[in-house]
Amino acid sequence: MKSANIIWQSLKSFALRLPRQGVALLLITLTSVPMLALRKAPEDTSAANELRLPILMYHQLTKDPRLVSEFCISAEQFAADLDALEKMGYETVSMAQVIAFCESGGSIPAAKPVVISFDDGFESFYAYAFPLLKEHGMRAVLGVIGEEAERFSATEDHRLKYSSCTWTELAEIAASGLVEIESHTWNLHNKKNGRKGAAKKFGESTEDYRTLLTNDVEATQAAYKTHGLPEFSVYVYPYGTFSADSAEILRSLGVRAAFVCDARVNILHAGETEPLMELKRFKRKPGTFCIRE
Ligand SMILES: [Zn+2]
Numbered sequence: 059m060k061s062a063n064i065i066w067q068s069l070k071s072f073a074l075r076l077p078r079q080g081v082a083l084l085l086i087t088l089t090s091v092p093m094l095a096l097r098k099a100p101e102d103t104s105a106a107n108e109l110r111l112p113i114l115m116y117h118q119l120t121k122d123p124r125l126v127s128e129f130c131i132s133a134e135q136f137a138a139d140l141d142a143l144e145k146m147g148y149e150t151v152s153m154a155q156v157i158a159f160c161e162s163g164g165s166i167p168a169a170k171p172v173v174i175s176f177d178d179g180f181e182s183f184y185a186y187a188f189p190l191l192k193e194h195g196m197r198a199v200l201g202v203i204g205e206e207a208e209r210f211s212a213t214e215d216h217r218l219k220y221s222s223c224t225w226t227e228l229a230e231i232a233a234s235g236l237v238e239i240e241s242h243t244w245n246l247h248n249k250k251n252g253r254k255g256a257a258k259k260f261g262e263s264t265e266d267y268r269t270l271l272t273n274d275v276e277a278t279q280a281a282y283k284t285h286g287l288p289e290f291s292v293y294v295y296p297y298g299t300f301s302a303d304s305a306e307i308l309r310s311l312g313v314r315a316a317f318v319c320d321a322r323v324n325i326l327h328a329g330e331t332e333p334l335m336e337l338k339r340f341k342r343k344p345g346t347f348c349i350r351e
Pocket of ligand 1: 242
């Protein structure tokens with residue numbers, strides 16, 4: 059670890075002597091080796107105005123080994139991940155803290171910060187992840203598909219294999235203060251009529267696209283209000299797809315950050331809000347989590 063630190067320090071002093079473009083290139087090179095970057099994260103990750111932030115992306119959890127897949131890991135594995143993060147000295151931070159840091163230089167109360175995110179709002183989050191997070195006092199971000207929460211709030215047909223959290227469960231989760239309920243769109247988590255997720259369709263006018271995102275964000279905020287959830291700040295792009303206009307439109311609607319799916323550590327700076335709209339994440343698949351001491 060000592061030699062890794064020395065390497066890191068010399069890379070850093072080398073980077074300081076480079077012109078701005080060179081620094082960006084070096085950072086891209088360093089952060090494009092995700093496992094290495096996570097493993098060799100230096101101690102001073104939250105140095106005054108720089109924040110090195112890995113974000114982990116989970117989907118489903120299961121207790122049935124037959125259901126383990128690219129988008130579903132075992133609940134035991136998730137428990138082991140939390141233990142490993144703790145052992146390594148990582149501390150979960152909230153998106154509110156990350157946004158405050160970028161927007162106004164707010165402090166990040168962690169030497170080695172990490173964000174845990176769950177996509178799709180599955181009920182297995184409520185059943186398996188939520189109790190573990192409470193046990194550890196760790197934070198997470200849950201990206202909910204509004205229309206799915208609505209659908210599963212209106213049916214008795216609940217099986218952890220496929221069901222989503224109900225509004226009542228989401229309100230309980232939010233009230234814990236440990237989990238931020240964000241938006242994985244109201245109903246754009248699909249590929250149809252030439253559109254993939256919340257991206258612009260080929261040939262679509264900016265005005266039509268603005269209307270689409272406006273309706274999506276407004277439908278979600280209205281439902282969150284009805285069901286006692288705080289306004290969301292983070293838009294989790296389905297499939298990680300977005301367009302050149304997306305950030306500007308979402309910002310005008312009050313969205314302050316967005317998640318994509320590129321596997322990189324985020325290098326954020328106080329006072330720089332652009333990178334907030336394209337936050338990279340490491341997808342947790344079986345066999346891919348290798349934060350080691
Ligand atoms: Zn999703």
